[in-house]
Amino acid sequence: MRTFVADLHIHTCLSPCGSLEMSPRTIVAAARARGLDLIAVTDHNAAGMVDEVTRVARAIGLVVLPGIELETREEVHRLAYFDDLASCLDFAAEVYPLLPDRANDPESFGDQVVVDADDTIVYTEPKLLLNALALSLEEAVARIGERGGLAVPAHVDRTPYGLVTQLGFGPESLRFPVVEVDGPFRPEECGPGAVLWSSDAHRLKDVGSRVSVFRMNGPVVDEIRGAAVGVGGRSIEIRRGAQCSEAAG
Amino acid sequence: MTLRDIVRQLELKVVAGADWLDRDVSGGFSGDLLSNVLASARPGDLWITIQRHVNVVGVAQVAALSGILLAGGEPPAVAVLAKAEEMGIPILLSRDGAFELAGRLHRILVPGAR
Numbered sequence: 001m002r003t004f005v006a007d008l009h010i011h012t013c014l015s016p017c018g019s020l021e022m023s024p025r026t027i028v029a030a031a032r033a034r035g036l037d038l039i040a041v042t043d044h045n046a047a048g049m050v051d052e053v054t055r056v057a058r059a060i061g062l063v064v065l066p067g068i069e070l071e072t073r074e075e076v077h078r079l080a081y082f083d084d085l086a087s088c089l090d091f092a093a094e095v096y097p098l099l100p101d102r103a104n105d106p107e108s109f110g111d112q113v114v115v116d117a118d119d120t121i122v123y124t125e126p127k128l129l130l131n132a133l134a135l136s137l138e139e140a141v142a143r144i145g146e147r148g149g150l151a152v153p154a155h156v157d158r159t160p161y162g163l164v165t166q167l168g169f170g171p172e173s174l175r176f177p178v179v180e181v182d183g184p185f186r187p188e189e190c191g192p193g194a195v196l197w198s199s200d201a202h203r204l205k206d207v208g209s210r211v212s213v214f215r216m217n218g219p220v221v222d223e224i225r226g227a228a229v230g231v232g233g234r235s236i237e238i239r240r241g242a243q244c245s246e247a248a249g
Numbered sequence: 250m251t252l253r254d255i256v257r258q259l260e261l262k263v264v265a266g267a268d269w270l271d272r273d274v275s276g277g278f279s280g281d282l283l284s285n286v287l288a289s290a291r292p293g294d295l296w297i298t299i300q301r302h303v304n305v306v307g308v309a310q311v312a313a314l315s316g317i318l319l320a321g322g323e324p325p326a327v328a329v330l331a332k333a334e335e336m337g338i339p340i341l342l343s344r345d346g347a348f349e350l351a352g353r354l355h356r357i358l359v360p361g362a363r
Contacts, residue, residue, distance in 0.1 A: 075282050102287050108307035108336065128311070130304065132284030160302050 001233060004214040006038035007031070007241065008065060009079060009154065009180065009198030010207060012049040016110035016130050019203045023115045024049070024056040026204055031062055034208030034242040038219050040067040040198075042079055044129040045099055047092035048114045051085055056117050063219045068092055069154060071130070072137045077154040077161045079180060080144040083220045091147045096127075098135050104128040137163075150221040155182035155200060156190070178228045187238070194228035197238035208241040250274050250358060252316050252339055255295065259343065259353055265330045266316065266339030274315045277358060279351045283308050290314055295341075297350050301325040306332045306340075316340065318354075320347040 010027060011018035031039050039062065041053045047068045054064040066088030070078045082088040103126055104112050112125035133140070144151040156179050159165040164174070164185075174191040180198055181187065187195040197210040215235045216223035227234040253270040256263060263270065275293030280286050281300045290296060292313035298305065299321050306329065309317050316339035319325065324342060333340045343350055355362060 071284075073284075075284060100284065100288060102311065105307070105311045108310040109304070128287075131287060132282070160300065 001215055001217060004038040004063070004216065004219060005036050005241075006040075006065075006212050006214055006219075007034075007036050007199050007201070007208045007210070008038070008040040008067070008081065008152075008196060008212065009042050009069070009200045010039055011069075011200070011202045012041055012043055012053065013111065013113050013115055014043045014046055014049045014125060014129070015202065016044070016104060016106075016112050016128065017202050018043070018110070020111060020113075021204050022202070023119045024053040024117050025119060027053060027207060028056045028060065028062055030204050030207040031057070032060055036062065036208050036211065036241075038063045038065060038214070039207075040065040040079075040081060042067040042069040044069050045071060045092075045095065045131070045133060046112075046125060046129050047088050048123065048125065050088055052114070052116055054085065065219055068095075070095065070135070070140050071132050071161070072135055072140050073132050074137055074166055075132050075161060076137055076163050076166045078137065078140050078144075078163075079152040079154045080140075081150045081152065081221055081224070083148065087147050087149065091144070091149065094143065094147075095133055095135065098133040099127055099129070100131050100134070102128045102131060148221065150178065150224060152176065152178045152180055152196065154180050156180065157185040158182045177225055181238075194236050195238055196236065199241070211239060211241040213237045213239065252295070252341070255354065255357060256341060258357055259350065261318065261341040261343050264319075264324055264340050264342050265333035266337060269316075269337055269339050272315045272339065274358065277351065277354045278314070279347055286314075287312055295354065297347050297354065299347060301329060303329045303332055305329070306336055306338050309338045310336050314338075318343065318350060320345060320350050 114123040153163040171189040201207045278290040278294040279297040322344035
């Protein structure tokens with residue numbers, strides 16, 4: 001059994017709202033500076049940065065869990081985590097046609113670029129990523145499951161885009177094995193599920209500001225599920241992360 | 250019909266974009282899901298919403314709306330107003346709810362309608 005200090009919700013420069021400074025190099029450096037063992041790259045409706053961040057992270061022994069943050073029809077955000085890059089990329093490719101054909105306007109929403117390990121821009125995503133997929137919450141959860149992924153409702157208590165705030169459920173009605181909580185909800189309010197804290201970093205200074213500490217055998221979806229229910233001594237503990245005023249990089 | 254005419258007739262407060270009130274308003278759209286507005290509002294529409302997230306400004310810009318009419322009285326955050334000024338998107342504020350505003354705006358824009 002190992003301990004993983006994890007920040008499982010980090011945006012990159014591919015998300016329009018993600019700062020351009022969020023490159024593989026700077027994210028990995030920031031994660032190391034703040035003592036993280038495990039991170040997830042979760043861009044809005046896209047997974048184009050997972051591969052490059054993983055490559056850079058591997059060199060220093062930092063583990064990257066492949067992920068994506070979907071925005072479903074209800075404008076509710078849903079994180080999906082996968083064990084391997086291929087499953088994540090296949091899933092991203094599956095949902096891409098469900099994203100409306102609305103072009104991004106970088107001046108209005110921000111740039112959407114894939115950059116490599118040397119901070120060079122290698123691709124510019126033309127479609128606006130911060131838009132709702134033609135996919136319901138239930139369909140999204142089913143499709144994530146079909147690909148072997150773990151579906152986690154993101155920042156359930158945030159306005160807008162949170163499950164509870166957007167659809168009006170009470171916190172006690174949350175019926176998911178794992179939920180990400182952002183603001184006022186206390187873990188004991190959130191139904192039977194385990195609570196995750198992550199930074200939802202859009203800027204470098206926020207990487208690792210909120211973390212979940214896992215006790216589990218490895219950084220895979222089944223172990224996270226096990227930690228959520230506490231099987232065999234596995235556990236999840238939420239806490240504020242290392243404060244860091246200086247941008248790494 | 251310009252935004253200025255509508256501001257006067259509906260007694261709205263201009264909280265951002267006061268320099269662009271001569272913009273023509275060709276119609277109206279009411280909704281709070283940003284993706285729905287992006288998909289269905291027409292260029293020139295005045296958008297009635299309770300949504301106050303900063304992304305309303307980007308949505309209005311990308312969808313070429315004439316302005317944003319915020320229902321329910323609460324002013325948006327300073328960052329939203331700053332973004333609207335920067336992008337040249339007028340934001341109008343009313344204490345009335347979206348239902349009443351839509352009805353009054355419809356009477357102004359489509360005078361013959363019952």
